[in-house]
Amino acid sequence: MNEENKIGNYKFVAEPFWVDFSGHLTMGVLGNCLLNCAGFHAADRGFGIANLNEANYTWVLSRLAVDLDDMPYQYEPFEIETWVENVYRLFTDRNFAIINKDGRKIGYVRSIWAMIDMNTRHPADLLKLHGGNITEYICQDVPCPVERPSRITLADGGKLVSSHRVVYNDIDINGHVNSVRYIEHVLDLFPMSLYQSKRIRRFEIAYVAESYFGDRLDFFTSEDKSDESKEVYNIEIKKNGSDVVCRSKIIFD
Amino acid sequence: MNEENKIGNYKFVAEPFWVDFSGHLTMGVLGNCLLNCAGFHAADRGFGIANLNEANYTWVLSRLAVDLDDMPYQYEPFEIETWVENVYRLFTDRNFAIINKDGRKIGYVRSIWAMIDMNTRHPADLLKLHGGNITEYICQDVPCPVERPSRITLADGGKLVSSHRVVYNDIDINGHVNSVRYIEHVLDLFPMSLYQSKRIRRFEIAYVAESYFGDRLDFFTSEDKSDESKEVYNIEIKKNGSDVVCRSKIIFD
CATH class of the missing domain: 3.10.129.10 (Hotdog Thioesterase)
Known part of the structure; x- marks a missing residue:
């Protein structure tokens, strides 16, 4: 081929x-x-x-x-x-x-x-x-100069910054919160001032479990200060106070 | 022409x-x-x-x-x-x-x-x-069998059912909450059980004023029970506890 x-x-x-x-x-x-x-x-x-x-x-x-x-x-x-x-x-x-x-x-x-x-x-x-x-x-000779998805960890467990009750528009045809809505909810954790002064250089998300209508999603964030030239945030979404649903990482520069 | x-x-x-x-x-x-x-x-x-x-x-x-x-x-x-x-x-x-x-x-x-x-x-x-x-x-000979937008009123002032702090994804290039997001926020006021048993027959929205990043939007609803064959809701969105931003009406049948 x-x-x-x-x-x-x-x-x-x-x-x-x-x-x-x-x-x-x-x-x-x-x-x-x-x-x-x-x-x-x-x-x-x-x-x-x-x-x-x-x-x-x-x-x-x-x-x-x-x-x-x-x-x-x-x-x-x-x-x-x-x-x-x-x-x-x-x-x-x-x-x-x-x-x-x-x-x-x-x-x-x-x-x-x-x-x-x-x-x-x-x-x-x-x-x-x-x-x-x-x-x-399979096509291996096309360059894709982007680091592989990393293992995202929140060293300190993160800080609870927001909670969201899953609503009608979150749900896809499979009855789950759709993959795109998690991305939007993660972006909505950050203030406009950050988007005004910096832009998203890298965005990662790992889908761990499904969530459903009525679930309460809690958003935890932890800033990774190891690189002073960037603002790096690790995010964890848990449902109903226990199970991890998603992990995400955003690098603003 | x-x-x-x-x-x-x-x-x-x-x-x-x-x-x-x-x-x-x-x-x-x-x-x-x-x-x-x-x-x-x-x-x-x-x-x-x-x-x-x-x-x-x-x-x-x-x-x-x-x-x-x-x-x-x-x-x-x-x-x-x-x-x-x-x-x-x-x-x-x-x-x-x-x-x-x-x-x-x-x-x-x-x-x-x-x-x-x-x-x-x-x-x-x-x-x-x-x-x-x-x-x-101007093209007046094409049929459009749909009632004109009505004047939406909440006789009893409505009941506060939800509040939302305006976030990053709500805002368009003009710095306002975008027209589509209001529609989504209104849809999200209703339980999945209603969407499971009925469908939206008519949806109306009137845009009254702009809202901005950080504004608190309060959603008031009032059910209109004058027609028993349908579920009719009037909705009012106010910002920061005072000004009306939008009014909406949904007819489920």
Whole structure:
């Protein structure tokens, strides 16, 4: 198979309600676009949600790490490229590049996905899926200069900074809080003054467990002061006072 | 000018993160699509935001009333048509039709817009705009079987049901809470059980004043029990304990 067919390319425009006060695309909307591209790319190659659902399997996003030099500005066109870098038995690595209106790569993303059996909720063997044909799409010679998702820890357990009762708009078709809403809730923990003086250089999120309508989500943050040139925050979201749902890290510079 | 050029037609697909637990497009996302269509339609005809901003004017949405028989389902394509029904000195009426994957009109929308001078914040005379050329696009022979936006009142002042501190993701490029976020916050006032047993038949919102980062929004609701066949709620949003920001009405049936 030639490399071109392995890489999906999808076009977008930074719509007015997709941008923040500064006129730049929000990280939540970028997350939405990335996950849509993953869906389009998989569907076009026969391992999308629709194909899988027939066999009672579905994709589950485990981790996402986004590194950005810039963000598209209101009304600007941008493109997202995506490809599969690795396929293991229980996980696959999917990468993305974000390309601005001038054709320059302004960001890269690494993501890790699992597939689960919707009946048993157990992970499925990706190498056996569709006779292993997902491995035909592996593409390892495209650069993706972004650090892999890290292990996020809150050394001191973090400080409780916000609580949120899960509402109607948080919930997706599976009955869970959707992946993009967690990103938005994490962004909403920080004051406007921080967004006015700095920009998000890196954003990471690890999805640990599901949460549901009516759950109380508690947001804990811990500032990592090891690098004085940046503001680095580790975030943990717990539900109903106990289980960890997500962990996230934001680097502002 | 022929009628076809007066009506704009825009195509969408109900993306996975645009649908709710039931798999149907959310009203917030539909609002986003409607407002984008208004923007595309105006821009294509020379009276869009970009043209206006050069002259220090901008469009302001005043009221929106949506009547729906159905909503697009996940992955379904849908279309939105929009046209200008009336132009007065200080307001213009813009209508919309929502067309499902089978070409059937499943909803209609009426909206009222003003134009303001961004320096003085005063309304501008639409009939003088661009030599009055917006009036060339008036299109009154297209049916739009939806009641005009009503005057929403909370007879008893309503009951305080929720408060929200305005956060980063609420704010648009003008520094205000964006019109779509108010719709989402209103939808989030209602329990999942209501969405599970009924669907939104009509949604209205009237934008009264702007709110800003850090403002506290208080949500008051009052149930109108005059029609036993439906659940009708009037909603008022006030900021910082005093000024009304928005009023809304939802009819579930």
